Amino acid sequence: MLHYSNALLAAPEDAEQSFLRGLGPAAKRWPFLRGRLLLAYGGWLRRQRRPADARAPLREARDIFDALGASPWSDRAREELRASGEACRRRTEQVWETLTPQELHIAQLASEGLSNKEIGAKLYLSHRTVGYHLHRIFSKTGITSRSGLRHILAKTSPSAS
Incomplete structure:
Protein backbone atom coordinates (compact mmCIF):
# COMPACT_ATOMS: atom_id res chain seq x y z
CA MET A 1 0.00 0.00 0.00
CA LEU A 2 2.95 2.30 0.60
CA HIS A 3 4.06 1.88 -3.03
CA TYR A 4 0.46 2.52 -4.13
CA SER A 5 0.29 5.81 -2.26
CA ASN A 6 3.79 6.76 -3.43
CA ALA A 7 2.74 6.13 -7.03
CA LEU A 8 -0.34 8.31 -6.66
CA LEU A 9 1.68 11.17 -5.20
CA ALA A 10 4.83 10.83 -7.33
CA ALA A 11 5.83 12.92 -10.28
CA PRO A 12 4.96 11.29 -13.64
CA GLU A 13 8.54 10.18 -14.27
CA ASP A 14 8.74 8.38 -10.88
CA ALA A 15 5.21 6.98 -10.61
CA GLU A 16 5.66 3.95 -12.84
CA GLN A 17 8.47 2.51 -10.69
CA SER A 18 6.28 2.78 -7.59
CA PHE A 19 3.39 1.05 -9.36
CA LEU A 20 5.65 -1.79 -10.47
CA ARG A 21 7.19 -2.19 -7.00
CA GLY A 22 3.69 -2.31 -5.52
CA LEU A 23 2.75 -5.10 -7.94
CA GLY A 24 5.56 -7.32 -6.67
CA PRO A 25 5.18 -10.82 -5.21
CA ALA A 26 3.61 -9.63 -1.94
CA ALA A 27 0.63 -8.16 -3.81
CA LYS A 28 -0.51 -11.61 -4.94
CA ARG A 29 -1.60 -12.42 -1.36
CA TRP A 30 -4.05 -9.50 -1.33
CA PRO A 31 -6.20 -9.78 -4.49
CA PHE A 32 -8.48 -6.81 -3.81
CA LEU A 33 -5.58 -4.47 -3.10
CA ARG A 34 -3.73 -5.85 -6.13
CA GLY A 35 -6.81 -5.15 -8.25
CA ARG A 36 -6.96 -1.58 -6.97
CA LEU A 37 -3.29 -1.07 -7.75
CA LEU A 38 -3.70 -2.54 -11.24
CA LEU A 39 -6.70 -0.30 -11.85
CA ALA A 40 -4.79 2.79 -10.75
CA TYR A 41 -1.75 1.77 -12.80
CA GLY A 42 -3.85 1.12 -15.91
CA GLY A 43 -5.62 4.45 -15.48
CA TRP A 44 -2.31 6.21 -15.02
CA LEU A 45 -0.89 4.59 -18.17
CA ARG A 46 -3.96 5.63 -20.14
CA ARG A 47 -3.65 9.22 -18.93
CA GLN A 48 0.03 9.15 -19.94
CA ARG A 49 -1.21 8.47 -23.49
CA ARG A 50 -0.15 4.82 -23.43
CA PRO A 51 -3.51 3.10 -23.99
CA ALA A 52 -2.04 -0.10 -25.43
CA ASP A 53 0.11 -0.57 -22.30
CA ALA A 54 -2.85 0.22 -20.05
CA ARG A 55 -5.06 -2.61 -21.33
CA ALA A 56 -3.23 -5.56 -19.73
CA PRO A 57 -3.33 -4.23 -16.12
CA LEU A 58 -6.92 -3.06 -16.62
CA ARG A 59 -7.99 -6.49 -17.90
CA GLU A 60 -6.34 -8.16 -14.93
CA ALA A 61 -8.00 -5.72 -12.53
CA ARG A 62 -11.40 -6.37 -14.14
CA ASP A 63 -10.92 -10.13 -13.82
CA ILE A 64 -9.86 -9.87 -10.17
CA PHE A 65 -12.86 -7.71 -9.29
CA ASP A 66 -15.22 -10.02 -11.19
CA ALA A 67 -13.86 -13.02 -9.30
CA LEU A 68 -14.27 -11.22 -5.98
CA GLY A 69 -17.76 -10.01 -6.84
CA ALA A 70 -16.72 -6.36 -6.44
CA SER A 71 -19.11 -5.04 -9.07
CA PRO A 72 -18.51 -1.29 -8.65
CA TRP A 73 -14.77 -1.82 -9.02
CA SER A 74 -15.12 -4.12 -12.03
CA ASP A 75 -17.45 -1.56 -13.63
CA ARG A 76 -14.81 1.10 -13.12
CA ALA A 77 -12.15 -1.15 -14.69
CA ARG A 78 -14.48 -1.72 -17.66
CA GLU A 79 -14.92 2.04 -18.06
CA GLU A 80 -11.15 2.52 -18.09
CA LEU A 81 -10.81 -0.30 -20.65
CA ARG A 82 -13.40 1.35 -22.89
CA ALA A 83 -11.56 4.66 -22.54
CA SER A 84 -8.35 2.91 -23.60
CA GLY A 85 -10.06 1.73 -26.78
CA GLU A 86 -10.99 -1.84 -25.86
CA ALA A 87 -14.59 -2.96 -25.94
CA CYS A 88 -15.57 -5.35 -23.17
CA ARG A 89 -18.89 -6.91 -22.36
CA ARG A 90 -20.69 -6.43 -19.12
CA ARG A 91 -20.41 -9.34 -16.74
CA THR A 92 -23.60 -11.37 -16.62
CA GLU A 93 -24.77 -12.40 -13.19
CA GLN A 94 -25.47 -16.08 -12.66
Whole structure:
Protein backbone atom coordinates (compact mmCIF):
# COMPACT_ATOMS: atom_id res chain seq x y z
CA MET A 1 0.00 0.00 0.00
CA LEU A 2 2.95 2.30 0.60
CA HIS A 3 4.06 1.88 -3.03
CA TYR A 4 0.46 2.52 -4.13
CA SER A 5 0.29 5.81 -2.26
CA ASN A 6 3.79 6.76 -3.43
CA ALA A 7 2.74 6.13 -7.03
CA LEU A 8 -0.34 8.31 -6.66
CA LEU A 9 1.68 11.17 -5.20
CA ALA A 10 4.83 10.83 -7.33
CA ALA A 11 5.83 12.92 -10.28
CA PRO A 12 4.96 11.29 -13.64
CA GLU A 13 8.54 10.18 -14.27
CA ASP A 14 8.74 8.38 -10.88
CA ALA A 15 5.21 6.98 -10.61
CA GLU A 16 5.66 3.95 -12.84
CA GLN A 17 8.47 2.51 -10.69
CA SER A 18 6.28 2.78 -7.59
CA PHE A 19 3.39 1.05 -9.36
CA LEU A 20 5.65 -1.79 -10.47
CA ARG A 21 7.19 -2.19 -7.00
CA GLY A 22 3.69 -2.31 -5.52
CA LEU A 23 2.75 -5.10 -7.94
CA GLY A 24 5.56 -7.32 -6.67
CA PRO A 25 5.18 -10.82 -5.21
CA ALA A 26 3.61 -9.63 -1.94
CA ALA A 27 0.63 -8.16 -3.81
CA LYS A 28 -0.51 -11.61 -4.94
CA ARG A 29 -1.60 -12.42 -1.36
CA TRP A 30 -4.05 -9.50 -1.33
CA PRO A 31 -6.20 -9.78 -4.49
CA PHE A 32 -8.48 -6.81 -3.81
CA LEU A 33 -5.58 -4.47 -3.10
CA ARG A 34 -3.73 -5.85 -6.13
CA GLY A 35 -6.81 -5.15 -8.25
CA ARG A 36 -6.96 -1.58 -6.97
CA LEU A 37 -3.29 -1.07 -7.75
CA LEU A 38 -3.70 -2.54 -11.24
CA LEU A 39 -6.70 -0.30 -11.85
CA ALA A 40 -4.79 2.79 -10.75
CA TYR A 41 -1.75 1.77 -12.80
CA GLY A 42 -3.85 1.12 -15.91
CA GLY A 43 -5.62 4.45 -15.48
CA TRP A 44 -2.31 6.21 -15.02
CA LEU A 45 -0.89 4.59 -18.17
CA ARG A 46 -3.96 5.63 -20.14
CA ARG A 47 -3.65 9.22 -18.93
CA GLN A 48 0.03 9.15 -19.94
CA ARG A 49 -1.21 8.47 -23.49
CA ARG A 50 -0.15 4.82 -23.43
CA PRO A 51 -3.51 3.10 -23.99
CA ALA A 52 -2.04 -0.10 -25.43
CA ASP A 53 0.11 -0.57 -22.30
CA ALA A 54 -2.85 0.22 -20.05
CA ARG A 55 -5.06 -2.61 -21.33
CA ALA A 56 -3.23 -5.56 -19.73
CA PRO A 57 -3.33 -4.23 -16.12
CA LEU A 58 -6.92 -3.06 -16.62
CA ARG A 59 -7.99 -6.49 -17.90
CA GLU A 60 -6.34 -8.16 -14.93
CA ALA A 61 -8.00 -5.72 -12.53
CA ARG A 62 -11.40 -6.37 -14.14
CA ASP A 63 -10.92 -10.13 -13.82
CA ILE A 64 -9.86 -9.87 -10.17
CA PHE A 65 -12.86 -7.71 -9.29
CA ASP A 66 -15.22 -10.02 -11.19
CA ALA A 67 -13.86 -13.02 -9.30
CA LEU A 68 -14.27 -11.22 -5.98
CA GLY A 69 -17.76 -10.01 -6.84
CA ALA A 70 -16.72 -6.36 -6.44
CA SER A 71 -19.11 -5.04 -9.07
CA PRO A 72 -18.51 -1.29 -8.65
CA TRP A 73 -14.77 -1.82 -9.02
CA SER A 74 -15.12 -4.12 -12.03
CA ASP A 75 -17.45 -1.56 -13.63
CA ARG A 76 -14.81 1.10 -13.12
CA ALA A 77 -12.15 -1.15 -14.69
CA ARG A 78 -14.48 -1.72 -17.66
CA GLU A 79 -14.92 2.04 -18.06
CA GLU A 80 -11.15 2.52 -18.09
CA LEU A 81 -10.81 -0.30 -20.65
CA ARG A 82 -13.40 1.35 -22.89
CA ALA A 83 -11.56 4.66 -22.54
CA SER A 84 -8.35 2.91 -23.60
CA GLY A 85 -10.06 1.73 -26.78
CA GLU A 86 -10.99 -1.84 -25.86
CA ALA A 87 -14.59 -2.96 -25.94
CA CYS A 88 -15.57 -5.35 -23.17
CA ARG A 89 -18.89 -6.91 -22.36
CA ARG A 90 -20.69 -6.43 -19.12
CA ARG A 91 -20.41 -9.34 -16.74
CA THR A 92 -23.60 -11.37 -16.62
CA GLU A 93 -24.77 -12.40 -13.19
CA GLN A 94 -25.47 -16.08 -12.66
CA VAL A 95 -28.86 -17.03 -11.23
CA TRP A 96 -27.37 -18.55 -8.09
CA GLU A 97 -25.46 -15.31 -7.39
CA THR A 98 -28.76 -13.59 -6.55
CA LEU A 99 -29.21 -15.90 -3.55
CA THR A 100 -28.07 -14.97 -0.07
CA PRO A 101 -25.58 -17.35 1.59
CA GLN A 102 -28.39 -18.74 3.76
CA GLU A 103 -30.61 -19.32 0.73
CA LEU A 104 -27.76 -20.97 -1.16
CA HIS A 105 -27.08 -23.31 1.75
CA ILE A 106 -30.77 -24.23 2.03
CA ALA A 107 -30.98 -24.77 -1.73
CA GLN A 108 -27.99 -27.12 -1.61
CA LEU A 109 -29.52 -29.15 1.21
CA ALA A 110 -32.91 -29.26 -0.52
CA SER A 111 -31.29 -30.42 -3.77
CA GLU A 112 -29.76 -33.31 -1.82
CA GLY A 113 -33.27 -34.48 -0.97
CA LEU A 114 -33.60 -33.28 2.62
CA SER A 115 -37.05 -32.29 3.86
CA ASN A 116 -37.80 -28.88 5.36
CA LYS A 117 -37.70 -30.40 8.86
CA GLU A 118 -34.33 -32.06 8.22
CA ILE A 119 -32.89 -28.85 6.81
CA GLY A 120 -34.27 -26.93 9.78
CA ALA A 121 -32.68 -29.37 12.22
CA LYS A 122 -29.28 -29.02 10.51
CA LEU A 123 -29.42 -25.22 10.46
CA TYR A 124 -31.28 -24.66 13.74
CA LEU A 125 -34.28 -23.14 11.95
CA SER A 126 -37.97 -23.95 12.03
CA HIS A 127 -39.38 -25.87 9.09
CA ARG A 128 -41.56 -22.84 8.32
CA THR A 129 -38.51 -20.60 8.04
CA VAL A 130 -36.97 -23.13 5.66
CA GLY A 131 -40.20 -23.07 3.64
CA TYR A 132 -40.05 -19.27 3.50
CA HIS A 133 -36.47 -19.39 2.23
CA LEU A 134 -37.37 -22.01 -0.39
CA HIS A 135 -40.26 -19.82 -1.56
CA ARG A 136 -37.83 -16.90 -1.99
CA ILE A 137 -35.31 -19.14 -3.76
CA PHE A 138 -37.99 -20.33 -6.19
CA SER A 139 -39.14 -16.78 -6.95
CA LYS A 140 -35.57 -15.48 -7.44
CA THR A 141 -34.50 -18.34 -9.70
CA GLY A 142 -37.75 -18.88 -11.59
CA ILE A 143 -37.96 -22.57 -10.79
CA THR A 144 -41.05 -24.27 -9.38
CA SER A 145 -39.79 -27.40 -7.65
CA ARG A 146 -36.87 -28.80 -5.69
CA SER A 147 -35.80 -30.89 -8.66
CA GLY A 148 -34.91 -27.68 -10.53
CA LEU A 149 -32.45 -26.70 -7.82
CA ARG A 150 -29.92 -29.31 -8.90
CA HIS A 151 -29.66 -27.75 -12.38
CA ILE A 152 -29.05 -24.25 -11.00
CA LEU A 153 -26.60 -25.38 -8.32
CA ALA A 154 -24.58 -27.40 -10.85
CA LYS A 155 -23.39 -24.05 -12.24
CA THR A 156 -22.13 -22.71 -8.91
CA SER A 157 -18.45 -22.11 -8.33
CA PRO A 158 -16.46 -24.71 -6.38
CA SER A 159 -16.16 -22.31 -3.42
CA ALA A 160 -19.96 -22.22 -3.06
CA SER A 161 -20.33 -26.02 -2.92
